[in-house]
Amino acid sequence: MLRGGVFLSVAVIVVGSALMFIKGHADSYKLSLLANFSSPSTLNSSLLPFSGMFNGLVTLDGIYYISLGLWILLLTPVSVVALSAAFFLRERNILYFILSLVVLFDVAMAILVVPGLVGK
Amino acid sequence: MAQIKDYEVCHLSLTYIESPDYRGVTALLQFLIEFILIMVSGILGGLVGSLTGLGGGTVVVPLLSLFLGVPIYFAAAAGLFSSIATSAGSASRYTREKIANLKIGIGLQVATTIGVIVGSIIAILVYTNGFDAIIYIIFGAVLLGSLVPVVRRGKTELPEEMEDDNTTRIFQLKGTYFDSKMKKNVSYTGVRWWIGEFIMFFAGLLAGLLGIGGGALNVLAMDATMNLPMKVATTTSNFMVGITAATGASIYWYEGYIQFFVVAATVLGVLIGAFLGAKILTSISNTNIRWIFFSVLSFLGVEMVLRGLNYSGTLVLNSTFTLGVSLTVAIVLIVLLYYYTKSLGVKERKS
Numbered sequence: 442m443l444r445g446g447v448f449l450s451v452a453v454i455v456v457g458s459a460l461m462f463i464k465g466h467a468d469s470y471k472l473s474l475l476a477n478f479s480s481p482s483t484l485n486s487s488l489l490p491f492s493g494m495f496n497g498l499v500t501l502d503g504i505y506y507i508s509l510g511l512w513i514l515l516l517t518p519v520s521v522v523a524l525s526a527a528f529f530l531r532e533r534n535i536l537y538f539i540l541s542l543v544v545l546f547d548v549a550m551a552i553l554v555v556p557g558l559v560g561k
Numbered sequence: 562m563a564q565i566k567d568y569e570v571c572h573l574s575l576t577y578i579e580s581p582d583y584r585g586v587t588a589l590l591q592f593l594i595e596f597i598l599i600m601v602s603g604i605l606g607g608l609v610g611s612l613t614g615l616g617g618g619t620v621v622v623p624l625l626s627l628f629l630g631v632p633i634y635f636a637a638a639a640g641l642f643s644s645i646a647t648s649a650g651s652a653s654r655y656t657r658e659k660i661a662n663l664k665i666g667i668g669l670q671v672a673t674t675i676g677v678i679v680g681s682i683i684a685i686l687v688y689t690n691g692f693d694a695i696i697y698i699i700f701g702a703v704l705l706g707s708l709v710p711v712v713r714r715g716k717t718e719l720p721e722e723m724e725d726d727n728t729t730r731i732f733q734l735k736g737t738y739f740d741s742k743m744k745k746n747v748s749y750t751g752v753r754w755w756i757g758e759f760i761m762f763f764a765g766l767l768a769g770l771l772g773i774g775g776g777a778l779n780v781l782a783m784d785a786t787m788n789l790p791m792k793v794a795t796t797t798s799n800f801m802v803g804i805t806a807a808t809g810a811s812i813y814w815y816e817g818y819i820q821f822f823v824v825a826a827t828v829l830g831v832l833i834g835a836f837l838g839a840k841i842l843t844s845i846s847n848t849n850i851r852w853i854f855f856s857v858l859s860f861l862g863v864e865m866v867l868r869g870l871n872y873s874g875t876l877v878l879n880s881t882f883t884l885g886v887s888l889t890v891a892i893v894l895i896v897l898l899y900y901y902t903k904s905l906g907v908k909e910r911k912s
Contacts, residue, residue, distance in 0.1 A: 443649040443803075450646075451832060458825050462593060476592045478631050478820045485635075487817025507825045511642060514828070515810050517649050518803030525667055536732070541667050544804065547674035551808040555678055556815035 442524070446517030450510045457506025467504035468497065475504070519548055596826045602629060603830020604837070607647060611838030613854050614780075614795060615707060616802055617643035617831040618773040623700065623861040627868060631823055633696050634688050637772025638818040639827040641810040644774030646828050647835045648803035660738045661796035665751060665783070668732055669797075672758040673775065673805040676765020681812040684770045688818075697869030700771050704862030707777040708855055708898070720749070720788045728754035738793060749790050757787045769809040774802035855898060860891035 465472045470484045477483050489508060497505025526541035606621025618640030625636040687695055728734065734751030751757075760782035768775035779798035783789045789797075813819060864887040870876035871883065878886070 447646055447649045447832070451829065454825050454828060458596070458829070461822075462589065462596075465589065472592050473588065476595055476822050478635055478823050484821060485817040486638075486814045486819035486821070489821075504821055507821045511819070511821075511824060511828075514642060514645050514649075515807045515814075518645060518807050521800075522667065522670070522804055525663060528663075529667075534733075537664055537667060540671055544667060544670045544674055547671070547678065548804065548808050548811070551674070551678050551681075552811040555682065555812050558682075 443517060443521060446513060446520070450513035450517070453506050453510035453513060457503045457508075457510060459503070460501055460506060461503030464501075464503060467502050468493070470504070519545070522548070596822070598629060599625065599631075599823055599826035600830035600833075603643065603827040603832075604834035606643065606827075607831035607834020607836075608838045608841075609834075609854050609857055610643075610647060610831070611835045612841065613858065614776070615858075616774040616776045616799075617647035617835060618806070619704070619707065619777075620858070620861070621827055621831055622772055623704065623865050625823070625827065626697075627861070627864055631820075633693050634684070634813075634818045635820040635823050637684070637696070638810065638813045638820070639824045640772035641768075641774075641806045641813060642819075642824050642828050643831040644768075644776075644806035645803050645810065646832050648774060648799050648801075648806065650832065650835060660792055661800045662736050662751075662789075662793055663800075664733055665736075665787070665789070665793075666797045666800045668754065669757055669761045669779075669782075670801055670804050672761035673765035673768070673779070673801060674808045676762040676767075677769040677775075677805050677809040678765075678812065679762075680766035680769025680771075681809045682769075683766070684772075685812075685816050687770075694869045694871075694873035696771065697865050697872065699767075701862045701865030701867075701869060703767060703771060703773075703777075704858055704865060705894075708858055708862075708894070720784070720790060723750065723752050723788050725750055726752045728752065734787070736793070738790075740792065747790060749788075749793060751783075751787045751789055753786050753788070757782050760786060765805055768802075768805050769812070772809070772813075774806050776802050852895065852899070856891050856895050859894045860887050863887040863890045 461467045461472065461475065467475060468484065468489065474480060474482065475484055484504065486508075489504065494505055494509065496502075498509065522541055522544050526538055526545065529535075529538040529541055602624040603621055606619075606624055607617055609615075609620045610617050621643050622633075622636045622640040625631040625639060626633045631639075684696070687693070729750055729752055732751075732754050734754065735748070736751075737746050737748045739745075740747050760778065764775040764778035764782065767773070767778060776795075776798050779801055780791075780794045783794035783797060784791055810819075864883070867876070867878065867883045867887060871878060
């Protein structure tokens with residue numbers, strides 16, 4: 442499960458990086474700007490809209506593949522906690538079922554709520 | 562979005578890519594080389610991280626920020642993703658062997674995930690107010706501090722038996738695992754769950770602040786406070802690091818600290834390095850090789866502190882001098898640590 446998630450994410454990141462190099466650009470950014478991490482106008486994660494994900498994947502845009510790969514990586518450990526919650530529920534271990542849910546709640550807070558609180 | 566500083570003191574200046582009008586094969590080659598340079602840092606970080614047990618992020622963040630001139634928040638985000646990758650890669654092996662304790666892991670994750678949220682928010686405040694120097698100094702201090710458990714590791718196999726307390730019963734902290742070296746089943750009993758939670762909060766906080774997994778402090782809490790065997794502590798910590806880092810990484814994501822080029826290259830490199838590290842660990846059992854890695858860590862630690870002092874304007878030295886100081890301090894530390902462990906060894910033999 443864990444290893445599968447890592448393999449899948451690595452494969453997608455490799456594809457994305459290759460596409461980025463082959464095409465020389467991604468999401469209207471030239472490779473020179475994508476690679477230049479010390480430039481203020483380089484592409485970072487707050488500039489890449491999630492709404493463009495589907496279109497980006499269909500048009501073989503490298504940066505969206507890298508982005509997808511990173512999200513697979515990020516959600517891999519989260520899915521393990523979700524599985525643990527199911528496992529504890531089946532074992533009728535209510536205490537640990539609730540604790541698993543609390544952990545998932547914290548992660549959901551980090552993904553959905555905290556960004557809004559901190560603002561841009 | 563934090564303001565981006567163009568630090569001129571990068572050891573490897575990559576300013577040739579400033580010109581946006583590069584075309585053709587030579588330009589492509591330059592970016593490819595840059596990608597590979599970041600990957601090499603990742604490989605080194607993954608290698609040292611897996612050999613010392615510190616995980617993927619701890620070594621790669623200083624390598625990226627000190628030697629490749631990657632802004633520290635981009636480096637920290639790359640560190641978080643590296644921690645997820647190495648944790649997931651090695652944790653799958655341990656959970657299959659059933660050494661990691663799922664209950665203890667889940668229970669303590671409650672504290673690390675809250676800690677990492679707080680830590681990431683502090684990091685954002687630090688960066689948006691331009692206090693990046695503080696991160697370098699704290700990072701250096703944590704690197705130097707993490708040398709201590711690395712040195713002491715391998716001495717204690719099993720903890721002394723302790724009486725159960727209330728939390729042992731409530732949180733079901735008993736477990737067994739099969740130790741392949743001792744060829745027997747080992748039973749253990751965890752205690753002081755609340756103190757464990759308390760320390761874990763700070764482990765999470767440091768993870769969010771610095772972009773590391775926080776494994777060193779996890780192990781300390783489980784080994785020293787909750788009285789768990791070292792193997793259970795390290796494997797359970799490894800399982801926990803993934804979710805801690807993932808929680809921090811999602812906050813970093815929305816803040817714009819993920820630079821895709823850097824993170825992609827780093828993650829790929831770290832996984833290669835961790836894979837090589839696992840291979841080396843099984844084939845070489847030479848303890849002397851650990852000294853090389855201690856020196857790497859202490860050198861990076863001192864270098865990070867000095868770089869932080871430099872950026873804050875407290876102590877401005879030129880980079881060659883800084884390098885010299887870091888090397889000297891690293892060597893002195895190694896000699897001290899060497900004699901310290903030697904004296905420990907003598908004491909153990911006598912008693």
